[in-house]
Amino acid sequence: MGEAYKLDCDICAYTENIFVGFGLLYMRLESIASFVQDAALKRRIEEFIGNPSTRYDAYDALYVCPVCQAIRNELFIEMESDSSQYKISYACPRCASVMQQEHIENNVPVHLSCPACEKGKLKATFYMDWD
Template identity: 40%
Template sequence: MGVAYNLTCKRCSYNQNVFLGIGFRYMYLTDILEWYEEPIGKERLREFSKDEITKHVCYHGLYLCNECKFLLNAVYLHLESHSDIYTNRYNCPRCSGVMPAKPIDDEIEAVALACPDCGHANLVCRSYMDWD
């Protein structure tokens, strides 16, 4: 089950809803293949779904740009088989820097996030619903 959060800044007008975690359609590669959009990852999903010994991790996470502190809410996908490994990667939409390899996936309330717009420390983070 996933959790939706609202992130707000006390100093400026920054406000973002983020979705973290998994839903039922994240359990099997064939289900992920139906909704996953990024072309390279979609092709890799097709390749890995042919292998019987595939392990995968897939969830919505929050990527924090190390350069400009932009927050990107996106899918993390990691695939492993007996002969291959694939992990999707993102570039920051704001500064084009490479985003971290893994996003924040839970415990977001324990992470002190700075506002990506004004830099003010400690965004207010409130969960507002469970999603699937």
């Protein structure tokens, strides 16, 4: 089951809702392929679907740019078989740097800078479970 959080800056009006964790659609690669919009990623998933040695991990994750602090809430997916492996990575939409995954947990302080004002710190507030 996944969790939803609201990120708020302690200085400016920046706010963002993010969803992290594992949903029911992540239980099979076929269901993941059904909602993925990126054609190249869809093809990669389909390459692994027919292979009985495939193992994978997939969930919604928070990604943060280490350079400009931009935030993306995207699918994490890592697949491995006896003959191939794949791990997704994301480029920052602002500066094209490789984004890093950040973990958020309920009642644990978040040490992220605000992507809007760059001075404030973000606070994560849990508001619901999802599946």
